[in-house]
Amino acid sequence: MKFKIPDRRRLLIAASLLLSSAAHADDAARAQAAVTDLGTQLRSALMARVKAEGPVAAINFCHDQAPTIAADVAQKHGLRIGRTGLRTRSPGNAPADWQRVVLADFETQAQAGSAPQTLRYSSSEGLPEGIALRYMQGIATEAPCLACHGQTLAEPVALAIKAHYPEDAATGFREGQLRGAFWVEVSSGN
Numbered sequence: 575m576k577f578k579i580p581d582r583r584r585l586l587i588a589a590s591l592l593l594s595s596a597a598h599a600d601d602a603a604r605a606q607a608a609v610t611d612l613g614t615q616l617r618s619a620l621m622a623r624v625k626a627e628g629p630v631a632a633i634n635f636c637h638d639q640a641p642t643i644a645a646d647v648a649q650k651h652g653l654r655i656g657r658t659g660l661r662t663r664s665p666g667n668a669p670a671d672w673q674r675v676v677l678a679d680f681e682t683q684a685q686a687g688s689a690p691q692t693l694r695y696s697s698s699e700g701l702p703e704g705i706a707l708r709y710m711q712g713i714a715t716e717a718p719c720l721a722c723h724g725q726t727l728a729e730p731v732a733l734a735i736k737a738h739y740p741e742d743a744a745t746g747f748r749e750g751q752l753r754g755a756f757w758v759e760v761s762s763g764n
């Protein structure tokens with residue numbers, strides 16, 4: 575016996591598949607736009623501060639402002655966003671379970687030769703209720719990052735980091751390594 579899906583039903587299935595992949599593409603584009611926004615804002619704020627006042631002042635600034643900047647970007651784009659890594663400086667940036675899985679995969683890809691900033695993850699399947707999309711994007715360690723995340727830090731920098739982040743684990747990186755990732759969650763119906 576041949577199983578036949580009625581034409582109208584088949585059309586509905588095709589339409590809903592199309593719609594859900596269009597919704598995914600739209601959410602992923604929103605996530606990426608928010609990441610670009612946050613990345614640009616953090617970078618320009620940090621670099622301006624390092625240049626004007628040096629890395630120690632920039633650490634204080636990062637401690638006070640990085641979470642606020644992320645919260646502003648989240649509100650502006652109507653989603654949740656942040657930065658994380660397998661080794662973090664702030665305990666507030668420690669990865670959630672799903673983020674740790676993606677970070678481990680990014681790390682494998684980076685070690686196999688992919689440029690960290692080109693790594694992307696996006697999923698809209700099998701997510702907890704209320705979440706339409708999860709997105710992550712790799713962050714590379716660049717030369718200016720080494721002053722605060724490198725293998726050897728100037729003593730005043732190390733002291734300032736220790737003062738704000740007694741559990742800091744985000745040093746020892748080399749240029750070109752994966753430093754961490756941006757993450758985004760988009761809610762459904764949003």
Ligand code: HEC
Binds near residue numbers: 630662666714716
């Ligand atoms: C002046 C010191 C300084 C420099 C330079 C610096 N960072 Fe950081 N970084 C920090 C501080 C402080 C935090 C913790 C911010 C917070 O409290 O959320 C941080 C946090 C992070 C985090 C979030 C995860 C974590 O470890 O808590 C990432 C990712 C990160 N930095 C990447 C970079 C990259 C990439 C660069 C270079 C483009 C860079 N940083 C340059 C001081 C610095």
